[in-house]
Amino acid sequence: MKRHLISAADLTRDDAVLVLDTAEELARVADRPIKKLPTLRGRTVVNLFFEDSTRTRISFEAAAKRLSADVINFSAKGSSVSKGESLKDTALTLEAMGADAVVIRHHDSGAPHRLATSEWIGGAVVNAGDGTHEHPTQALLDAFAIRRRLVAGPSGGLGKDLSGRRVTIVGDILHSRVARSNIHLLTTLGAQVTVVAPPTLLPVGAGVWPCEVSYDLDAVLPTSDAVMMLRVQRERMNAAYFPTEREYARRYGLDGDRMARMPEHAIVMHPGPMNRGMEITAEVADSPRCTAVEQVSGGVSVRMAVLYLLLGGSEPAVSTTRTEENTLA
Amino acid sequence: MDDSSTVPTHPDAADPSAPRSVLEAPDIARALTRIAHEIVERAKGADDVVLLGIPTRGVFLARRLAARLREITGHPVPVGSLDITMYRDDLRMRPARALARTEIPGDGIDGRLVILLDDVLFSGRTIRAALDALNDIGRPRAVQLAVLVDRGHRELPIRADYVGKNIPTSQRETVRVLLTEEDGRDGVLLGVRGQSPAADGR
Numbered sequence: 247m248k249r250h251l252i253s254a255a256d257l258t259r260d261d262a263v264l265v266l267d268t269a270e271e272l273a274r275v276a277d278r279p280i281k282k283l284p285t286l287r288g289r290t291v292v293n294l295f296f297e298d299s300t301r302t303r304i305s306f307e308a309a310a311k312r313l314s315a316d317v318i319n320f321s322a323k324g325s326s327v328s329k330g331e332s333l334k335d336t337a338l339t340l341e342a343m344g345a346d347a348v349v350i351r352h353h354d355s356g357a358p359h360r361l362a363t364s365e366w367i368g369g370a371v372v373n374a375g376d377g378t379h380e381h382p383t384q385a386l387l388d389a390f391a392i393r394r395r396l397v398a399g400p401s402g403g404l405g406k407d408l409s410g411r412r413v414t415i416v417g418d419i420l421h422s423r424v425a426r427s428n429i430h431l432l433t434t435l436g437a438q439v440t441v442v443a444p445p446t447l448l449p450v451g452a453g454v455w456p457c458e459v460s461y462d463l464d465a466v467l468p469t470s471d472a473v474m475m476l477r478v479q480r481e482r483m484n485a486a487y488f489p490t491e492r493e494y495a496r497r498y499g500l501d502g503d504r505m506a507r508m509p510e511h512a513i514v515m516h517p518g519p520m521n522r523g524m525e526i527t528a529e530v531a532d533s534p535r536c537t538a539v540e541q542v543s544g545g546v547s548v549r550m551a552v553l554y555l556l557l558g559g560s561e562p563a564v565s566t567t568r569t570e571e572n573t574l575a
Numbered sequence: 576m577d578d579s580s581t582v583p584t585h586p587d588a589a590d591p592s593a594p595r596s597v598l599e600a601p602d603i604a605r606a607l608t609r610i611a612h613e614i615v616e617r618a619k620g621a622d623d624v625v626l627l628g629i630p631t632r633g634v635f636l637a638r639r640l641a642a643r644l645r646e647i648t649g650h651p652v653p654v655g656s657l658d659i660t661m662y663r664d665d666l667r668m669r670p671a672r673a674l675a676r677t678e679i680p681g682d683g684i685d686g687r688l689v690i691l692l693d694d695v696l697f698s699g700r701t702i703r704a705a706l707d708a709l710n711d712i713g714r715p716r717a718v719q720l721a722v723l724v725d726r727g728h729r730e731l732p733i734r735a736d737y738v739g740k741n742i743p744t745s746q747r748e749t750v751r752v753l754l755t756e757e758d759g760r761d762g763v764l765l766g767v768r769g770q771s772p773a774a775d776g777r
Contacts (some may be wrong), residue, residue, distance in 0.1 A: 264673060271658070271674040280711040283661040554661075559671030 248373040249562035250362040251552055254382040254431040259407060261564040262435055265403050266390050268551035273544065275312065281377050285558055289346040294336070295374070296322040296352045301518060301542055302374050302384070306349045309549035315557075318343070333357060337366040341410030345369050347557055355379035355423075370556045378421045384517055385427035387437055391541045392472050395513050409436035416442045416468050416498055417525055420449050420487075424517045425476060434453035438542040440466050444498065446487045463498055467507045473513040474524045475500050491524060501527040505535065513537050593768035594751065597742055603723065603761050606739030607636070610721055611643035613737055618688055621647075623716065625687045626654040629705055630675035632694040635756040636723060640692060653680035657712075658689070662704035679712055689715040690736075694752035696722040699733035724763055726750045 251257075257265070275281055291310040295303050303319070308536070310317045320340075322328060327336060334351075340348060347370040350358045362371040375381040389408060396411055397403040413432050419425045419441050432439050439523035452459055460466050463563030467473065478494065488494045500514060508514075514526070514536045522528045530536060556562045598606075615621050621644055628637030634656045635650045641654040658675040660666075691705050702720060709718060721737035726744040744750060744766065 268674050271676060274677065278712060282711070284707070285661040285666065555671045557671075558661075558666055559669055560667050561670045 249556050250358075250369065250373075250538045251556065251564075252358050252362055252373045253380045254385045254427040255380075255436075256458055257382070257431065257434060257564065259434050259436070261349060262386070262389065262431060263405060264552045265386055265548065265555060266393055268555060269386075269390055269544070269547040270402050270404060272554070273547040273548045275550075276543075276547070282312055282314060284314050285554060286310070286313040286346075289315045289557055290318065290344055291315045291347045291349060291553065291557075292320055292340050292343075292345040293320045293374075294320045294350045295326065296339065296350075296357070297375070299351055299375070301545070302351065302381075305542070305545040306372075306374060306549050308546045309553055310347075312546070313550055313553055315317050315346075315553070318345070333360065334364070334366055337361055337364070341367040341369075347372060347553065349374050350547075351375045353377055364398055370562070372552060372556065375423055377423065378426075379423050380427045380430075381423040382427045382431070383545070383549055383552055384424050385431040385544040386552065387541055388424075388428055388474065388515060388517070389431055390548050391515065391537045392432075392437075392513070394540070394544070395473055395537060396511070407435040408432060411437045411471045412440070412469055413437050413472045413474060414440045414442055414463075414470040415474045415476065416463060416500070418447045418479055418482070418487075419443045419452065419476070420447045421479050421482045422476050428454050428474065433457065440470070442466055442498065444488055444494070462506070463500075464507070467504060467510065470508060470512055472513050472515055473500065473508060475520075476519070477517065477519060478521055478524050480521075495524055499525050499527065500530050502529040505530050505533065515541060517541065579768070594749075594764035596762055597765045598763035600722070600761035603739065603763070606723065607639055608643055609651075610737040610739060611647055614640075614644065614690065614721070615647050617736075621652060621688075622650075624652055625680055625682075625684055625689050625715075626652060626686075626692060627657040627679075627689055627705075627709075628654070628692040629701060630656055630658050631757055632752055632754050633692045635682045635693040635754045636694060640721070653682065655680045657702060657705055657708055659704040659708050662707045664700055664704065664726055677708075677712075684709065684713040684715045686716050687712070688717050688719065690719045690721055692721050694723050694754075695750050696725045696733075696735050696738075697728055697750075699729045699731035701730050702733050723752055724750055725762055 293303055293306055307317050349372045350361055351374040358371050358373040358376050373380055373382055392408055397406050410550045415425050415428060429439050433456045440460055441457055442460045442463050514530055516526060516538045516540055520526055520531055522531055555564050589752055618624055625643050626637040628634035641652045644652040655678040658677045660672060660674050686689050719736040722735045723739040725735055725738045725741050747768050749766045749768050753760055753762045755761055
């Protein structure tokens, strides 16, 4: 039986709420003198990173270690992949080493899906970002941060979804796996999502997504509970998607004036790493309304929850197995 | 106890194994009051006692017991909860389950007398997990165990210090504790294991 987390679209509302509730309890472990649980003792988690990443890899590593799993870090640089080894052969090697879970980041969309459906490995596959497709744990930790700031009551928001909250995602929607995963997950959790981008940075199929599309940031800001600024991915900007960086910053960047037009309770989110002065000014990034640091600290708890729910029992508690029938978006 | 479990159970028959009430609300209240007095007596005033309930029903029992201890001793007794899910030894035998809240009172448990509260003591595996969990949280002066029902069939060298009621059971029987906070009424039901393994008293 397969058990994987490939796409945020595979999660039902109840699955997503279960992950958030579990993360909420696990977050309290961080306050203890011994920040470790014995739950995944004897299990091996492989971090298979074909693409550079700091916070996601460290976050998954910390999560697995806090659950007492053994962690093997594998990065394509300096490995046999740079000698031309295929994904299949790498996967077979990991299987031979007895990996119970593979956390994979890959520059090609669909690599985690291939790994999950290929029968090359028997363990769980967790997508840690594939090409321009999805990054489901990022969406889960964003939802976690939104719930903590905007929903949490005395119970810490346990059992609650994000019904009625309005989330605006701004920036390079075309290349953003964070945006795709968030649109699926936040909609599943009952939030209303609006994406804002220059027309050149919206994919052709954006019209069929379960969200609103706008080209005018200023019009959307006053009705947003959370504004998520996406990084302008300079490494993907070889084609001319916008005339100049200054023009982009002026029309789609978040500065102090724009933040002042948001409702008083509204928060600013950023998945990191930030380009200060580009999509977000230093004034906004350093304001208490910006949740970037909370998103990182919540990320460890959320990834612990995902690893626990996929690996902790005899079968996964979240019904993400539908991935096998899903075709790639 | 007559072991009526030799009667074959028919799932379609009208309640062939209807659960039998063995403790009513006043019995539970009396048992908790007695346990509270025993704690005060043995702990010589219960000054350094910390009550930790094991979710779900142990937490409610701990709160009730704390209220009684306060009446007896005149000072508040710290009460919290200890979720043992991540420390269970049967995690891989069932689907991963949702976690419950662990709430350690502000002053912690170091140097205190921790009394664990659970509804039913059965195999003792829950308590073993609780002891492991405690180990990661601090170093109590001593740990004691209070349970509402001890149904026997221990699989580990664990015993309770305070017992509400000893109920000898067969392995096929189930003990189900009902508490107003969770189930709408107080009571303890003795049934025969049927189609609902959820009623297992651990």
